[in-house]
Amino acid sequence: MKWRYFKQNLFLGVVRLSALTIAISLGGFLFYIFVNGLGAISWEFLTLPPRDSMTKGGIMPAILGTIYLTSGAIIIALPLGVVSAVYLNEYAKQGPVVRIIRLGVNCLAGVPSIVFGLFGLGLFVVFLQFGSCILSGALTLGFLILPTIIGASEEALKSVPQTFREASLGLGISKWHTILRIVLPNALPGILTGSILGIGRAAGETAPIMFTASAFFTAKLPTSIFDEVMALPYHVYVLATAGTHIEETRQIQYGTVLVLVGLVLSIDLIAIVIRSYIRKKKRW
Amino acid sequence: MSRKLKEIIIKNIFFLFALISIFILGLIVVFLFREGLPIFKVVSVKDFIFGNEWYPTYNPPDFGIWPLIVGSIIVTLFASVIAVPLGVLSAIYISEIAPPLMKEILKPVIELLAGLPSVVLGFFGMVVLAPWLQETFDLPTGLNIVNVSIILAIMAVPTISSISEDALYSVPREFKEASYALGATRFETIAKVIVPAALSGISTAVILGMARAIGETMVVLMVAGGAAAIPESIFDSVRPMPASIAAEMGEAPFRSNHYHALFATGMVLFFITLFFNLIADYISTKFKEVGSGTL
Numbered sequence: 380m381k382w383r384y385f386k387q388n389l390f391l392g393v394v395r396l397s398a399l400t401i402a403i404s405l406g407g408f409l410f411y412i413f414v415n416g417l418g419a420i421s422w423e424f425l426t427l428p429p430r431d432s433m434t435k436g437g438i439m440p441a442i443l444g445t446i447y448l449t450s451g452a453i454i455i456a457l458p459l460g461v462v463s464a465v466y467l468n469e470y471a472k473q474g475p476v477v478r479i480i481r482l483g484v485n486c487l488a489g490v491p492s493i494v495f496g497l498f499g500l501g502l503f504v505v506f507l508q509f510g511s512c513i514l515s516g517a518l519t520l521g522f523l524i525l526p527t528i529i530g531a532s533e534e535a536l537k538s539v540p541q542t543f544r545e546a547s548l549g550l551g552i553s554k555w556h557t558i559l560r561i562v563l564p565n566a567l568p569g570i571l572t573g574s575i576l577g578i579g580r581a582a583g584e585t586a587p588i589m590f591t592a593s594a595f596f597t598a599k600l601p602t603s604i605f606d607e608v609m610a611l612p613y614h615v616y617v618l619a620t621a622g623t624h625i626e627e628t629r630q631i632q633y634g635t636v637l638v639l640v641g642l643v644l645s646i647d648l649i650a651i652v653i654r655s656y657i658r659k660k661k662r663w
Numbered sequence: 664m665s666r667k668l669k670e671i672i673i674k675n676i677f678f679l680f681a682l683i684s685i686f687i688l689g690l691i692v693v694f695l696f697r698e699g700l701p702i703f704k705v706v707s708v709k710d711f712i713f714g715n716e717w718y719p720t721y722n723p724p725d726f727g728i729w730p731l732i733v734g735s736i737i738v739t740l741f742a743s744v745i746a747v748p749l750g751v752l753s754a755i756y757i758s759e760i761a762p763p764l765m766k767e768i769l770k771p772v773i774e775l776l777a778g779l780p781s782v783v784l785g786f787f788g789m790v791v792l793a794p795w796l797q798e799t800f801d802l803p804t805g806l807n808i809v810n811v812s813i814i815l816a817i818m819a820v821p822t823i824s825s826i827s828e829d830a831l832y833s834v835p836r837e838f839k840e841a842s843y844a845l846g847a848t849r850f851e852t853i854a855k856v857i858v859p860a861a862l863s864g865i866s867t868a869v870i871l872g873m874a875r876a877i878g879e880t881m882v883v884l885m886v887a888g889g890a891a892a893i894p895e896s897i898f899d900s901v902r903p904m905p906a907s908i909a910a911e912m913g914e915a916p917f918r919s920n921h922y923h924a925l926f927a928t929g930m931v932l933f934f935i936t937l938f939f940n941l942i943a944d945y946i947s948t949k950f951k952e953v954g955s956g957t958l
Binding site: 383384386387390391393394395397398400401402404405408411412459462463465466467470471479480482483484485486487488489490491492493494495496497498500501502505506522525526529553554555576579580582583584585586589590612613615616619620629632636639640643644647648651 | 666669670673674677678680681682683684685687688690691694695697698748749752753755756757760761765768769771772773774775776778779780781782783785786787789790791817820824848849850851853854871874875877878879880881884885905908909912913925926929932933936937939940941943944
């Protein structure tokens with residue numbers, strides 16, 4: 380009898396320990412990045428371009444580039460994702476076609492980011508001759524986050540009660556207008572929080588933009604969507620691995636990492652907080 | 664235009680847009696093949712995949728990606744050894760044991776962990792873990808299999824944990840109640856009732872976690888050390904497929920054999936992850952639990 384409870388306590392201990400390990404990994408990591416990166420952050424660091432072959436100055440062009448690429452990606456992925464989700468959740472009848480579409484979404488979600496990079500290079504940069512630029516990078520990132528947007532939009536559409544649709548259809552309103560005026564407005568907050576998570580994902584990706592959009596250094600800021608840009612994740616990678624001044628730029632590296640992590644995690648945190656607020660607030 | 668016709672047109676437009684994911688998958692295959700297939704005029708498929716020498720810039724060059732494939736498989740397996748227990752056990756904790764407050768804290772923690780940019784984790788592996796490993800174990804380099812596996816595990820844990828938790832959560836309450844009513848302890852209920860009932864979901868989680876690890880690029884690029892040889896110890900450097908593609912694409916002359924070989928490596932990587940995803944999908948549909956009536 381005692382043995383049974385000993386086993387149970389041992390098990391509970393191990394399980395608690397593993398959860399604790401995960402929490403401590405994240406906490407320790409964030410603490411380390413924060414402590415080491417904080418010294419580099421200043422107004423100049425955030426608003427000036429790099430100088431003296433990247434060893435001094437700021438990271439403003441990289442911040443701007445990441446904003447451009449990420450906005451482009453969401454502009455592309457959001458409409459496509461929402462429309463896909465509306466079809467899957469509102470129109471489609473369960474059957475082989477829907478099954479295959481869903482399988483396609485799942486498989487697309489599993490494609491490695493470097494393969495997206497190769498794909499972007501082959502299609503946008505080479506075949507369509509856009510070259511390495513904001514447009515190619517934004518399209519590649521947009522396709523990368525499409526499954527995230529579809530998943531979040533479907534979840535939001537599912538949470539709209541069936542009675543809302545029935546009430547509208549019962550009044551003789553067409554299906555299309557029901558979706559447009561009843562279903563989508565009610566699902567909108569959920570769709571938007573899902574998209575915020577997609578934004579966070581796009582902002583942090585490096586591999587897809589390596590060959591499609593980002594440059595080590597650009598002398599001037601981009602003026603059109605056909606210009607190359609600097610981007611925060613790529614900036615971290617290049618400074619940490621390829622530069623000739625790896626040790627000299629350590630402080631800048633930590634600073635850039637802190638800015639990137641701060642940006643991505645605050646985006647994610649905002650989405651998480653809004654989502655839990657919506658879930659609690661829901662009146663139906 | 665009659666109202667019915669309009670509805671049908673709208674429905675079909677939505678249908679066309681819903682095909683976009685399949686369409687993109689198709690485009691990925693087309694463009695990987697278009698840029699990758701020409702390499703097979705130079706080497707045979709067998710020599711490419713099972714060739715032991717990867718010297719793409721030598722004269723004459725060698726295009727054998729077997730060391731890269733082995734590198735990918737090894738780091739994925741070692742990462743799973745760390746990530747699977749951590750992920751599954753933390754899911755059990757969150758779903759079955761944790762008090763509500765801990766749940767409220769841990770779920771966002773795992774979601775934030777999933778959101779960490781891979782380049783940042785790679786950076787951490789380079790500047791913190793690598794020097795520490797090098798000093799502690801007195802190694803020539805800290806950029807090795809152990810280091811990569813630890814960092815990759817951190818990336819795979821959120822995937823494994825969150826999908827496992829969904830599976831555990833959806834085990835019907837009656838199962839637990841029946842087990843407790845028979846006098847089973849909490850541990851016995853979890854180990855013999857809940858986990859077996861959620862096993863298909865947990866397997867899916869593990870497979871998707873492994874797929875995430877094998878396709879991860881920045882971490883293996885920055886932390887694996889980059890030696891394109893079959894490793895002999897866990898402290899050796901490796902060069903997994905994504906690392907090779909990312910590191911060399913910038914230098915490979917446009918449409919050279921090297922360039923085509925890197926695209927072909929991308930094809931191999933794509934089909935491996937596609938295979939993982941199809942298995943995960945098969946398991947999760949085949950063993951789908953519809954309610955307490957099944958099983």
